[in-house]
Amino acid sequence: MRTSRLEAFSDGVLAIIITIMVLELEVPHGETFADLREATGIGLLTYVLSFVYIGIYWNNHHHMFQLVDRISAGVLWANLHLLFWLSLYPFTTAWMDESDLARVPTTVYGINLIAAAIAYYVLQLRIFAAEGPDGPLRRAVGRDLKGKLSPVIYLCGIVAAASGSEEREWTSWLAVGFFAVVAILWLIPDQRIERTIREAEATG
């Protein structure tokens, strides 16, 4: 089974997700910069965050499938499972945005992020299973420090968001900070961060 059509379909879904999020951005009713800030303040921030996330998933998906030759039915469904969680990003992003980073919506956004991360991990496992014990992807992924670190940071963000209350509104910002850290972690080119971590391990 060729991977080209799976890649084309995934590209289509990711392209639509990344673009329809802008439809959730509320067009300001007034004509001033203050109206723009009021209408989109948090919206633009969360849009950028979710845009970067989808970009990272597309990027990693792209790299992963360059090493994949044959796919099983399990890989097809694991891929759709990943796309399902990613397709909820516009929805959870819009809720978090419209509620001005309220406690529950921010927690739900974090759960969406971690669910997509788990779905990506499951997809990787299905590909490992399809390619056999010594496949090229398995060797390329290696210890996968980022992949193991990300859910931990997501979890920190979810706990931070969930621990908020009316007096402590900064917890949502802390949560968004954790979520942003994961995005930055993936934006830094691989070799550099791996080398950084290796050096830290050597000196630490």
Added chain:
Amino acid sequence: MRTSRLEAFSDGVLAIIITIMVLELEVPHGETFADLREATGIGLLTYVLSFVYIGIYWNNHHHMFQLVDRISAGVLWANLHLLFWLSLYPFTTAWMDESDLARVPTTVYGINLIAAAIAYYVLQLRIFAAEGPDGPLRRAVGRDLKGKLSPVIYLCGIVAAASGSEEREWTSWLAVGFFAVVAILWLIPDQRIERTIREAEATG
């Protein structure tokens, strides 16, 4: 005539259908889990169901066209006919969801499901006709137990939904149950279910 562009166009349409359904999910107005449940309760359930259906159609479409070499004008139009019924999924899903699984909307959803199934069957027949009496798809499809069983279960769901009344609201849930059974039937990998049926036939 090459199949690549037909596949690319179908992928595009299916990718858009599967993604725009999330636009129909109503963003909760409040900030609590109760608001989320109220706003999306049935919406999320029906979204998952329709997502899985489109995933199954993409999956089957993908498999089918791997065995197709040449397409006729009839195949092109039969394919568009299938895409037409699938493009109505976001609409019928939204109606069923917004009416809280009322009698008529659930019945109409079932009619949409069976219409797509028939369109898929017609597409298969057009491909059979284009490839001649001993084509590879005809041999691969074989007896096509799932394909013959699905409309029967859909029909059960439609009858269940249509038989509802104000006193008997559970009929809609029964209908959704029937529709979910078809989805599960297609999610189980082919070989296993075929073997199961074969064994059941041998022992029965």
Added chain:
Amino acid sequence: MRTSRLEAFSDGVLAIIITIMVLELEVPHGETFADLREATGIGLLTYVLSFVYIGIYWNNHHHMFQLVDRISAGVLWANLHLLFWLSLYPFTTAWMDESDLARVPTTVYGINLIAAAIAYYVLQLRIFAAEGPDGPLRRAVGRDLKGKLSPVIYLCGIVAAASGSEEREWTSWLAVGFFAVVAILWLIPDQRIERTIREAEATG
């Protein structure tokens, strides 16, 4: 210059146009078949009509570019010009639908149809110019009876729609009838209609 990316981009735009029209379909507020008929009555009819039109354009576009090897900058822009008029279909369809086939919206819809037909014709001319005096597309298109007949029928529809008044509401239906005739003309497989016309010419 390769045609593959022009085809992929056009496929993407056409796939989106054909799918977002369903977003214009108003989800009924009630739960009965009467609510469905009230909410979508004309909407579903015009949706089918526009769906078939986009399908025909995709089909013809697909056939045309199978005969095209090299494209010029002029072809690229003529193609975008065609996509522009087609991208207005969801808008003009929605207006015609929401106004219940009022005089001006139906006329505007017809103008949109004829503008797209002219844009398609211009695209064909640009390809002729790019491929030289004896190109394969020029020979394949031949006398292009359908292509010459369509604008005439569109014009009849536009005149019918524009001649409507409050007393004569049937003129809009007549116009839609003319528009439907063009669609049916293109749905009939080529050879048959050409043969029919040839026989009519022989006996006439």
Added chain:
Amino acid sequence: MRTSRLEAFSDGVLAIIITIMVLELEVPHGETFADLREATGIGLLTYVLSFVYIGIYWNNHHHMFQLVDRISAGVLWANLHLLFWLSLYPFTTAWMDESDLARVPTTVYGINLIAAAIAYYVLQLRIFAAEGPDGPLRRAVGRDLKGKLSPVIYLCGIVAAASGSEEREWTSWLAVGFFAVVAILWLIPDQRIERTIREAEATG
């Protein structure tokens, strides 16, 4: 790393951007040409402008990547950065349109245009870096007169828009005029304008 999937993903995003802008066009509430003019007057104008811009970016993107063989992680992210600014076009176009070309929205639209132009330039630099000092794209781009002229004209437009006041509403139209000039500059086939400029330099 192959460029095909980057091109497919970019095509998808550009196709969606160019098509969803039509969703922002407000369907007229009345049934007359006056209603159409009132509802879409500026909307249709700005829609055409943004449509042409996305078309130009697609066109240039298409040409650029025909000369690119291998891409780095930096190119992938520079491409996503470009798509990010382009994905804001429907939003800034809608705001400018709904405010009837008010001072701030028109300025913001200009900022969006210049940001996309800078992102395109950064993408070009990343490709230069990836292909080495004597790459084919670097030689093809040459002095890139248009690319250097465009930001200057955009800046004129932004200054014009920003200098508006309640008494001077024509400044927004001047700004849109500047923005249109850039579009026309790119619509004119390359050789001709380059020759024109060369002749102007020779005689000047």
